[in-house]
Amino acid sequence: MPLREAKKAAVRQALVSAANRRFHSQGFEQTTIDEICADAGVSRRTFFRYFENKEALAFPHRSERLERFLALLDGVGRSPNPVDGLRAICATFAHEYSANRVSILAQQRLVDSVPALAAREHEIDRDWETAMAATFHRRFGRGAASERRARLMAGAAIGVIRATMRYWYEKDGKPDLARLGQEALDGLEQGFLSEH
Amino acid sequence: MPLREAKKAAVRQALVSAANRRFHSQGFEQTTIDEICADAGVSRRTFFRYFENKEALAFPHRSERLERFLALLDGVGRSPNPVDGLRAICATFAHEYSANRVSILAQQRLVDSVPALAAREHEIDRDWETAMAATFHRRFGRGAASERRARLMAGAAIGVIRATMRYWYEKDGKPDLARLGQEALDGLEQGFLSEH
DNA sequence: CACAAAGTGCCACTGAGTGCCAGTTTTGGC
DNA sequence: GCCAAAACTGGCACTCAGTGGCACTTTGTG
Incomplete structure (x- = not known):
């Protein structure tokens, strides 16, 4: 897998994992995208390049x-x-x-x-x-x-x-x-x- | 029908009609709740006392x-x-x-x-x-x-x-x-x- | 190495939705 | 009709989702 693709997959995975942790501990609405981004070490703007919206995080597959x-x-x-x-x-x-x-x-x-x-x-x-x-x-x-x-x-x-x-x-x-x-x-x- | 109830029904109807006009001429996302409220002669705050969210306007029945x-x-x-x-x-x-x-x-x-x-x-x-x-x-x-x-x-x-x-x-x-x-x-x- | 393309971060902005409180209108008891 | 309680409304300030634009960095290619 080319480096670029691998990085993308990693970022995506980091976002999904961070989101799942937060969602399950705080609940969906109580979790802000900012928190998820902070956990995943990515900017908010970038988040929206991976997922259409917050909801999409719940259906990663x-x-x-x-x-x-x-x-x-x-x-x-x-x-x-x-x-x-x-x-x-x-x-x-x-x-x-x-x-x-x-x-x-x-x-x-x-x-x-x-x-x-x-x-x-x-x-x-x-x-x-x-x-x-x-x-x-x-x-x-x-x-x-x-x-x-x-x-x-x-x-x-x-x-x-x-x-x-x-x-x-x-x-x-x-x-x-x-x-x-x-x-x-x-x-x-x-x-x-x-x-x- | 008691006066209060009649007024509520009227406001609700006004919001639905205003929304429908706007939705069909401008589209759903392009219509802001502010516009609908202005048309219906009601404050934005009041809107949310009649409908949970903008989506609910599309299913009035x-x-x-x-x-x-x-x-x-x-x-x-x-x-x-x-x-x-x-x-x-x-x-x-x-x-x-x-x-x-x-x-x-x-x-x-x-x-x-x-x-x-x-x-x-x-x-x-x-x-x-x-x-x-x-x-x-x-x-x-x-x-x-x-x-x-x-x-x-x-x-x-x-x-x-x-x-x-x-x-x-x-x-x-x-x-x-x-x-x-x-x-x-x-x-x-x-x-x-x-x-x- | 140079250069294009892909990806990222930052900033400013719009608009949805909420909490709060003060003011107004309706209702029911007298 | 009068008055207090209850129901309703408006306005303000606030948080957060989502977008557009642009400058910057990283990757793939010759």
């Missing part, structure tokens, strides 16, 4: 995860049943989330405690939903009806995934996330009428 | 609609199939939205053009989802499994509803919203496997 998701979605287009594709992706992410359980839970508690962050979090879901809809649409073929079906399905999918994540967070990440995910997708596939 | 939704949800608890309850509610709101099509579309274009507003909009969905989950849970009875099923279902429901609204907005509110809603709920109920 946003774009990285989206990219990974997009890459995985490529594989979904080819599977006969798109929900099966989601199952595979779900398993991958469940594995990652379980492995980083502690830090992810801490992050989530922060987000849940600040309305502005909770709102921003949905922007991420929106990105994922759009990506899914596009994939399903390609899979379903041309036509207005199939586009609408793709979008409904993507909306429902993100809905159950988000509900599942919230459930998992609420239970302190104790349940088997991969299993929760599979069950959620079963519901999505078969409708929510049957008792099991 | 938020709490009113939620309350109406909660009232309608009461009826759902009793229907044998909760999705049928949603169908009824859906029809009610579809009617209102279609009747106010023009202003609702204008409002929505504003929201879609400002990321911060789009983010806030999801807070509303979250309120609705929570309410639905509670209702379904009551309907499904005690137990962890039925709670999770209720939450998954609520998540999926809000997902398809939001997707449907976006579709309707995109088509300039031309399609029959009531029908779109019913079709979306069909998908929710039967799963998204079948071609129709």
